[in-house]
Amino acid sequence: MAATRSTYLDWNATAPLLPAVAEAMADAFRHCGNASSVHRWGRAARGAIEAARREVAVLAGVDEDEITFTGGGSEANQTALRGFPGRRVVVSALEHDSVRAGIAPGDIVPARPGGCIDLAALERMLAADPRPVLVSLMLANNETGAVQPVADAARIAHARGALLHTDAVQAAGRIALDRAALGADLITLSAHKIGGPQGVGALIASPDLPLVPLIAGGGQERGRRAGTENVVAIVGFGVAARAGRERIGDQDRIARLRDEAERRLVAMAPDARVFAAEAPRLANTLAIAMPGVPAATQVMALDLAGVMVSAGAACSSGKVRPSAVLAAMGVPLEIADCAIRISLGWSSGAADIDRLVEAWGALYARTRVKAA
């Protein structure tokens, strides 16, 4: 029953592979060596990996020897968080599950209603406890798009001798990354959010940081991440990183599309609520609630109309759960339950926005008639 043309507006879950990435990967599949092997095929794989490493390094504004390729963003986050066994880990309440999982409530930095972290609270938490700390604060939130004050957090952290990790999975390719300006000691990237393949990511950290590897073994990635390198995916990541860098300029166009969607949805539904609207936001993300209509209902109605969005993070459970991010922003549960995430990407266009507005508007009209 698939609609004739689908409108994909779930780019924060995953982005389609860029055609140039697919091409480069298809090519790499043909020299399928083990990058650690000394022979010709092994050397070809090694060369391809190092070329990709350069591209990713440029995207993040770092040196090549700071890049460790991992099996994805979640693994990179966990490598950072578990990599300093002596340090207390303090994370923001807005983090992705792969950062927040298992963190005690006392180590979670609260957020402000606007969608950004409470820096004063971070400062208090660090001041109150003399133990060495690793702070983790994402660069841009996956649900609301709110860009976090990472540079400020890094200054606060460094003043207390703490390290700062930032999950830049959603920010990469959407806002310029500059490690020096951010002041982050560790950065997480993911390929499949920027048009690369699933199954590869990177952790950025100075070679001098005493990082204990999460995956031990053959000593690949300078001992920071063992396992035969996922050559083909890494090649794809490299091409996506270059494309991502070049595409930052496209964000103005995407911001206009998003803003238009937001304006039209709110014009139709004056009681709709947009989250993190006042915060600096990724150009592509819109989190919006249609009060009284559960997110699952909205997502299904949109899906039937061929418009794909999500009700928060794409996670595993298959269940639509209340958003921890919105809860941290103090959004009442009954409103948070009605929030959907709309996220755009490089192939999104005006027609996609029209379809979204039409389908969402139709649902809104139906429910309001019922209510009246």
Add this chain to the structure above:
Amino acid sequence: MSERNRPPVYLDYQATTPCDPRVLEEMLPWFTEKFGNPGSVTHDYGRAAADAVERARAQLAALIGAEPREIVFTSGATESNNLAIKGAAQFHRPFGRDHVVALATEHKCVLESCVALERQGFRVTLLPVERSGLVDPARLEAALDERTVLVSVMAAHNEIGVLQPLAAVAALCRPRGILLHSDAAQAVGKIPLDVATLGLDLMSISGHKLYAPKGVGALYVRRRPRARIAPSIDGGGQERGLRSGTLPTPLCVGLGAAAAIAAAELDEEAERLLGLRRRLLANVMARLPDAMLNGDPERRLPGNLNFSFPGVPAPDLMAACPALALSSGSACTSAVLEPSYVLRALGVPDDLAAASIRIGLGRFSTPEEVDFAAETLASAVRRLREQGMTRAAAGAT
């Protein structure tokens, strides 16, 4: 005839295998038009991806006699080994189990996982093996105690190809409530493996050793009785909470397709490779009677040989055979050309260990390649020995 421009004959199938074209074909649509996140249950893109992942899971489970729910997808066998060993140890520590047993010849990532556990205060016993490379179950039994949580024994060895007696080891572990893990990266799809018959609790699987792509693997985790392990990557709760992270749908599809092919073709392929191996062995021994075969001659992978050519250092031999893609041991450490710790554990003297070459045959190996390899190796060995003797003679005057 431009012999020099021909790609070298690939004889390194234990380092990695080429992606089977049939596997690649199955994968391709999942890279491009069907790109969804399998965690996105709210729309068709995500649901299609989730269905594809589940199909792949069932295909892989069927190959090893498991239930689909017992398969956890990972980024590869190294991650699977880390997850199994550290995860089992960490989960059971609060119950007074703090001892881990592995063979001294295990893959580097198993040994490194053990080292990591040692740093956390676990006791680790690394068991010696026999000259054949096989473990003596009686010796293993003697190493077990009431605090042993896990035994890790590789199913088929990456360097010397030997097949360990897993069922015998399982019979020692199960009654004691000890978990048995096997790194089966080299074995899955190459020899018949049935987790139920063997009595395994945890088993690591690699994609790229099985003609699937790099960057994907799996861990079999028994459900009944349940093998309990702690996750190593927390997050969105994918893979029943044991391994968070967005699953790479195309890679999972590739692993599933490779498993289905292996299930259908394993017997025939093993028979064919066994024939090639015997042919190569006979050919080499006929030309170089003093060549020594490392590892048990019979209880080994159909596609593996490991020779020592006395007096001929492996790096010299490989350099003298540019037409062959060979290795001197495991790929992870093959950039570091030092004698293999595996051969040392077998009691192979250092000079012979330094003269060892691993030959891996696989799906696309042919009789012609095997004959060419034997001839090329034999003439290179003879040439190097003559040069060596000339040098020695020159040195003596």
